[in-house]
Amino acid sequence: MTERTESRGRILVVDDDRTNRMMLTYRLEVAGLETATAENGLKALQILRESDFDVVLLDILMPEMDGYATLDLMKHDQQLSRTPVIMMSAVGDLDSVVRCLEMGAEDYLPKPLDHLLLTSRVNHILLRIRLEQMEQRLGHVADAVTALAEGSLPAAALDQVAEKDDTVGRLARQLQRLAAVTLER
Structure with missing residues:
Protein backbone atom coordinates (compact mmCIF):
# COMPACT_ATOMS: atom_id res chain seq x y z
CA MET A 1 0.00 0.00 0.00
CA THR A 2 1.45 3.34 -0.96
CA GLU A 3 1.67 5.89 1.77
CA ARG A 4 -0.83 8.60 0.89
CA THR A 5 -2.14 9.96 4.13
CA GLU A 6 -0.22 12.69 5.87
CA SER A 7 -1.81 15.06 8.39
CA ARG A 8 -4.94 15.55 6.25
CA GLY A 9 -6.94 13.02 4.31
CA ARG A 10 -7.58 13.42 0.57
CA ILE A 11 -11.16 12.72 -0.41
CA LEU A 12 -12.60 12.50 -3.93
CA VAL A 13 -16.32 13.36 -4.04
CA VAL A 14 -18.10 11.87 -7.07
CA ASP A 15 -21.67 13.06 -7.63
CA ASP A 16 -23.48 14.31 -10.71
CA ASP A 17 -25.37 16.93 -8.68
CA ARG A 18 -23.29 20.10 -8.37
CA THR A 19 -25.06 21.20 -5.18
CA ASN A 20 -24.36 17.86 -3.52
CA ARG A 21 -20.69 18.08 -4.49
CA MET A 22 -20.43 21.59 -3.08
CA MET A 23 -22.17 20.68 0.20
CA LEU A 24 -20.05 17.58 0.68
CA THR A 25 -16.76 19.31 -0.05
CA TYR A 26 -17.70 22.16 2.27
CA ARG A 27 -18.51 19.78 5.13
CA LEU A 28 -15.36 17.73 4.59
CA GLU A 29 -13.11 20.78 4.32
CA VAL A 30 -14.60 22.21 7.52
CA ALA A 31 -13.62 18.89 9.11
CA GLY A 32 -10.02 19.52 7.98
CA LEU A 33 -9.95 17.24 4.96
CA GLU A 34 -8.67 18.01 1.47
CA THR A 35 -11.19 17.42 -1.32
CA ALA A 36 -11.51 17.16 -5.07
CA THR A 37 -14.62 16.49 -7.11
CA ALA A 38 -15.83 14.66 -10.19
CA GLU A 39 -19.26 14.80 -11.81
CA ASN A 40 -19.32 11.19 -13.01
CA GLY A 41 -17.50 7.88 -12.88
CA LEU A 42 -15.44 8.44 -16.03
CA LYS A 43 -14.04 11.71 -14.71
CA ALA A 44 -13.45 10.10 -11.29
CA LEU A 45 -11.38 7.30 -12.79
CA GLN A 46 -9.29 9.83 -14.72
CA ILE A 47 -8.65 11.86 -11.55
CA LEU A 48 -7.86 8.74 -9.52
CA ARG A 49 -5.25 7.62 -12.04
CA GLU A 50 -3.57 11.04 -11.92
CA SER A 51 -3.49 11.53 -8.15
CA ASP A 52 -3.75 9.50 -4.96
CA PHE A 53 -6.78 9.76 -2.69
CA ASP A 54 -7.43 8.18 0.68
CA VAL A 55 -11.19 7.78 0.27
CA VAL A 56 -13.72 8.07 -2.56
CA LEU A 57 -17.31 9.14 -1.87
CA LEU A 58 -19.23 7.69 -4.80
CA ASP A 59 -22.83 8.35 -5.78
CA ILE A 60 -24.63 5.43 -7.39
CA LEU A 61 -27.01 7.08 -9.84
CA MET A 62 -25.05 9.17 -12.36
CA PRO A 63 -25.04 9.64 -16.13
CA GLU A 64 -22.24 8.33 -18.40
CA MET A 74 -11.83 0.49 -9.40
CA LYS A 75 -11.86 -2.87 -7.65
CA HIS A 76 -10.47 -4.60 -10.77
CA ASP A 77 -7.71 -2.03 -11.32
CA GLN A 78 -4.48 -2.85 -9.49
CA GLN A 79 -3.66 0.84 -9.00
CA LEU A 80 -7.09 1.75 -7.56
CA SER A 81 -8.31 -1.43 -5.90
CA ARG A 82 -7.10 -0.58 -2.39
CA THR A 83 -8.67 2.88 -2.31
CA PRO A 84 -11.61 2.71 0.11
CA VAL A 85 -14.98 3.68 -1.39
CA ILE A 86 -18.04 4.91 0.49
CA MET A 87 -21.12 4.57 -1.67
CA MET A 88 -23.91 7.10 -1.26
CA SER A 89 -27.35 7.10 -2.75
CA ALA A 90 -30.98 8.02 -2.31
CA VAL A 91 -31.66 4.43 -3.41
CA GLY A 92 -32.00 2.94 0.03
CA ASP A 93 -33.14 -0.59 -0.69
CA LEU A 109 -24.53 5.94 3.34
CA PRO A 110 -28.10 6.90 2.43
CA LYS A 111 -28.93 10.34 1.05
CA PRO A 112 -29.64 12.85 2.33
CA LEU A 113 -26.35 12.39 4.13
CA ASP A 114 -26.01 12.98 7.83
CA HIS A 115 -22.84 15.05 7.88
CA LEU A 116 -21.72 13.89 11.33
CA LEU A 117 -22.06 10.25 10.24
CA LEU A 118 -20.22 10.98 6.99
CA THR A 119 -17.33 12.70 8.78
CA SER A 120 -17.19 9.91 11.34
CA ARG A 121 -17.03 7.18 8.67
CA VAL A 122 -14.37 9.02 6.66
CA ASN A 123 -12.27 9.66 9.78
CA HIS A 124 -12.60 5.99 10.77
CA ILE A 125 -11.20 4.93 7.39
CA LEU A 126 -8.39 7.49 7.59
CA LEU A 127 -7.46 6.26 11.07
CA ARG A 128 -7.37 2.66 9.84
CA ILE A 129 -5.10 3.70 6.94
CA ARG A 130 -2.73 5.52 9.32
CA LEU A 131 -2.60 2.50 11.62
CA GLU A 132 -1.85 0.17 8.68
CA GLN A 133 0.94 2.50 7.57
CA MET A 134 2.33 2.68 11.11
CA GLU A 135 2.25 -1.12 11.38
CA GLN A 136 4.10 -1.42 8.06
CA ARG A 137 6.76 1.08 9.17
CA LEU A 138 7.17 -0.67 12.53
CA GLY A 139 7.59 -3.94 10.63
CA HIS A 140 10.52 -2.39 8.75
CA VAL A 141 12.05 -1.30 12.06
CA ALA A 142 11.57 -4.79 13.55
CA ASP A 143 13.21 -6.35 10.48
CA ALA A 144 16.09 -3.91 10.84
CA VAL A 145 16.57 -4.82 14.51
CA THR A 146 16.70 -8.50 13.55
CA ALA A 147 19.21 -7.77 10.78
CA LEU A 148 21.32 -5.66 13.14
CA ALA A 149 21.35 -8.46 15.72
CA ASP A 165 9.47 13.33 11.47
CA ASP A 166 7.49 11.24 13.95
CA THR A 167 8.23 8.73 16.70
CA VAL A 168 8.84 5.81 14.33
CA GLY A 169 11.07 8.01 12.16
CA ARG A 170 13.10 9.04 15.22
CA LEU A 171 13.38 5.39 16.24
CA ALA A 172 14.62 4.48 12.77
CA ARG A 173 17.21 7.27 12.83
CA GLN A 174 18.47 6.12 16.24
CA LEU A 175 18.68 2.55 14.98
CA GLN A 176 20.66 3.75 11.96
CA ARG A 177 23.12 5.50 14.30
CA LEU A 178 23.37 2.41 16.47
CA ALA A 179 23.93 0.24 13.40
CA ALA A 180 26.68 2.54 12.13
CA VAL A 181 28.54 2.27 15.45
CA THR A 182 27.88 -1.45 15.96
CA LEU A 183 28.71 -2.60 12.44
CA GLU A 184 31.94 -0.53 12.36
CA ARG A 185 33.35 -2.62 15.19
Missing part, protein backbone atom coordinates in the same frame (compact mmCIF):
# COMPACT_ATOMS: atom_id res chain seq x y z
CA MET A 65 -20.93 5.86 -15.81
CA ASP A 66 -22.86 5.05 -12.66
CA GLY A 67 -21.38 4.25 -9.26
CA TYR A 68 -21.73 0.49 -9.66
CA ALA A 69 -19.66 0.48 -12.86
CA THR A 70 -17.12 2.88 -11.36
CA LEU A 71 -16.74 0.76 -8.23
CA ASP A 72 -16.39 -2.38 -10.34
CA LEU A 73 -13.63 -0.84 -12.48
CA LEU A 94 -31.26 -3.41 0.99
CA ASP A 95 -30.35 -5.06 -2.34
CA SER A 96 -28.42 -1.95 -3.39
CA VAL A 97 -26.56 -1.80 -0.08
CA VAL A 98 -25.64 -5.49 -0.24
CA ARG A 99 -24.59 -5.22 -3.88
CA CYS A 100 -22.22 -2.33 -3.13
CA LEU A 101 -20.67 -4.06 -0.13
CA GLU A 102 -20.24 -7.32 -2.04
CA MET A 103 -18.55 -5.39 -4.85
CA GLY A 104 -15.97 -4.09 -2.36
CA ALA A 105 -17.36 -0.80 -1.06
CA GLU A 106 -16.15 0.07 2.40
CA ASP A 107 -19.47 1.55 3.47
CA TYR A 108 -22.84 2.74 2.20
CA GLU A 150 22.61 -10.77 12.97
CA GLY A 151 25.23 -8.20 11.93
CA SER A 152 23.80 -7.66 8.46
CA LEU A 153 21.76 -4.46 8.44
CA PRO A 154 21.97 -2.93 4.94
CA ALA A 155 22.99 0.74 5.06
CA ALA A 156 19.84 2.07 3.40
CA ALA A 157 17.40 -0.36 5.05
CA LEU A 158 15.65 2.30 7.13
CA ASP A 159 16.06 5.38 4.95
CA GLN A 160 12.41 5.59 3.92
CA VAL A 161 11.12 5.11 7.48
CA ALA A 162 13.70 7.53 8.91
CA GLU A 163 12.52 10.32 6.58
CA LYS A 164 9.35 10.85 8.63
